[in-house]
Amino acid sequence: MIDPADFRSLRWTADGPVCLVMLDRPDVLNALNVELKEELRAAIELAAERPDVRAVVLTGSGRGFCAGQDLEEVAAGDEPLDFEREVREHYIPLVLAIRDLEKPVVAAVNGVAAGAGFSLALACDIRIAAETASFVAAFNAVALVPDTGMSWLLPRLVGPGRAAEILLGGGRVSAAEAERIGLVNRVVPAADLLAEATALARRLAEGSPLASGLTKRALNVALETGFGETLDLEARHMGIAGRSADHREGLAAFREKRRPRFEGR
Numbered sequence: 001m002i003d004p005a006d007f008r009s010l011r012w013t014a015d016g017p018v019c020l021v022m023l024d025r026p027d028v029l030n031a032l033n034v035e036l037k038e039e040l041r042a043a044i045e046l047a048a049e050r051p052d053v054r055a056v057v058l059t060g061s062g063r064g065f066c067a068g069q070d071l072e073e074v075a076a077g078d079e080p081l082d083f084e085r086e087v088r089e090h091y092i093p094l095v096l097a098i099r100d101l102e103k104p105v106v107a108a109v110n111g112v113a114a115g116a117g118f119s120l121a122l123a124c125d126i127r128i129a130a131e132t133a134s135f136v137a138a139f140n141a142v143a144l145v146p147d148t149g150m151s152w153l154l155p156r157l158v159g160p161g162r163a164a165e166i167l168l169g170g171g172r173v174s175a176a177e178a179e180r181i182g183l184v185n186r187v188v189p190a191a192d193l194l195a196e197a198t199a200l201a202r203r204l205a206e207g208s209p210l211a212s213g214l215t216k217r218a219l220n221v222a223l224e225t226g227f228g229e230t231l232d233l234e235a236r237h238m239g240i241a242g243r244s245a246d247h248r249e250g251l252a253a254f255r256e257k258r259r260p261r262f263e264g265r
């Protein structure tokens with residue numbers, strides 16, 4: 001298991017059941033170079049492995065959330081970058097790590113989220129934005145195309161028409177507009193962002209880890225399958241959850257009028 005102290009381009013801190021992952025290349029608005037992409041994936045894997053972690057908050061340091069691919073790194077290479085390989089080796093595993101993590105992930109979008117940084121915010125389960133946040137597809141401006149799941153995730157959140165305007169138009173979506181179109185769950189004053197996101201993550205972390213993991217899995221699968229398959233999956237998950245120690249604890253807590261103590265079993 002990686003030691004959080006070894007991360008160089010992000011900060012990983014656990015405070016009780018909530019782990020804060022802060023992208024930490026503020027001079028370039030937390031643009032994703034190879035090191036940061038690899039560390040972010042390792043950070044999510046660490047959150048998965050640590051049983052004490054029950055929810056994750058993802059944010060950026062400084063005035064940006066994440067400006068997407070580090071374009072200086074692209075320009076600096078001796079050889080032209082093999083974009084397809086880069087997407088397959090780094091971006092796809094990253095987005096899958098977040099989506100497949102059976103713990104809630106809250107994006108605390110503190111500033112601009114551009115390109116693959118926008119996609120990262122979309123991959124999280126819930127987005128809380130600061131008033132200073134904004135979203136820019138950015139791909140088109142450098143003659144690239146949406147990746148990291150953007151073409152799939154964005155229309156499901158805001159609808160195909162708005163997604164087309166954002167992806168083809170390339171303009172900035174303000175925090176207020178993002179809230180209006182359902183791109184973020186809510187907008188809060190910048191000074192309150194981390195406290196709000198962490199408080200939400202703490203509330204989510206109070207749920208049964210088993211039931212929350214199954215719920216996240218069902219929500220993800222339901223986006224891709226039909227109603228019948230979802231009914232079937234829900235029934236199977238209910239079978240698993242209903243046999244769990246957490247369910248027995250939940251029932252006992254209800255009857256004893258106290259808060260449940262879930263252990264994820």
Ligand code: T3D
Pocket residue numbers: 027028029031032067068069070071072073074081082083084086087112114115116117136137138139141142144147
């Ligand atoms: O590798 C692959 O397989 C391809 C994958 C691609 C996925 C992608 O993410 S493609 C899209 C890449 N991202 C972009 O194109 C965004 C580029 N950045 C911008 O358009 C703007 O910086 C922003 C709209 C994000 C923010 O604008 P603003 O005015 O608030 O800030 P700024 O002044 O432009 O940027 C501040 C600094 O960050 C600046 O450096 P400086 O001048 O202070 O030394 C700027 O160069 C740097 N920076 C911003 N974005 C990037 C970056 N440096 C490297 N890479 C970046 N993406």
